[in-house]
Amino acid sequence: MFASLVNFISNSIQFFYEVTASIGFPNYGLAIILFTVVVKMFLFPLTSTQVRSMKKMQEIQPKIMEIQTKYKKDPQKAQQAVMELYQKAGVNPFAGCLPLLVQMPILFALFSSLRVFFDPVQHPAYVNLDHAHFLWIKNLGAPDPWILPILVAGFTFLQQKISMGPSNDQTQKTMLYIMPLMIAWFSRSFPSGLALYWVMYSIISSLEHLVIRRTPGRIKEEAVQK
Numbered sequence: 032m033f034a035s036l037v038n039f040i041s042n043s044i045q046f047f048y049e050v051t052a053s054i055g056f057p058n059y060g061l062a063i064i065l066f067t068v069v070v071k072m073f074l075f076p077l078t079s080t081q082v083r084s085m086k087k088m089q090e091i092q093p094k095i096m097e098i099q100t101k102y103k104k105d106p107q108k109a110q111q112a113v114m115e116l117y118q119k120a121g122v123n124p125f126a127g128c129l130p131l132l133v134q135m136p137i138l139f140a141l142f143s144s145l146r147v148f149f150d151p152v153q154h155p156a157y158v159n160l161d162h163a164h165f166l167w168i169k170n171l172g173a174p175d176p177w178i179l180p181i182l183v184a185g186f187t188f189l190q191q192k193i194s195m196g197p198s199n200d201q202t203q204k205t206m207l208y209i210m211p212l213m214i215a216w217f218s219r220s221f222p223s224g225l226a227l228y229w230v231m232y233s234i235i236s237s238l239e240h241l242v243i244r245r246t247p248g249r250i251k252e253e254a255v256q257k
């Protein structure tokens with residue numbers, strides 16, 4: 032099944048490359064960007080659910096803290112009360128994980144695909160290596176040790192900052208800085224095409240969060256009322 036997903040992604044990138052070629056700009060970097068846009072379009076319903084769920088979670092956070100304080104000697108009672116609050120507020124605490132759960136197989140498959148996609152030995156007649164560059168990137172199948180990792184860190188931080196919103200949780204604040212650095216470090220050994228995908232994914236996700244959160248009438252205030 033995973034091999035089928037890898038082949039599907041490879042064929043999709045090749046399809047989008049042919050689209051760019053048909054308009055006179057044949058480039059695999061543009062193909063990866065188009066692929067990212069399409070992926071985000073399909074994931075938009077999950078992203079919308081995630082953003083609204085996180086917004087509600089932030090709104091009921093004071094009540095959760097009250098419950099934890101009230102039942103600090105009875106964790107089971109506190110957990111039961113929190114779950115009742117979730118149900119009353121219409122909050123699914125696991126909704127925020129849905130986009131990530133869907134995204135992970137795509138990332139692994141894209142990594143496997145790009146690792147061989149621009150390899151002239153494994154795909155001698157499949158890829159035109161003259162078009163396997165993008166801006167300063169000479170080969171989208173090879174790692175970029177500096178510029179792309181910096182962009183990965185910056186836009187990952189931006190996405191997390193926007194999605195997290197105001198928070199007093201010290202753990203979240205710490206992860207806000209640690210996660211972008213970790214992902215950037217790993218991206219130094221990833222194919223540049225995967226890092227480019229991550230940068231574009233983060234940019235689009237940031238814009239989605241801003242648009243969804245500012246759309247009036249989406250978050251019902253009564254969800255956090257007793």
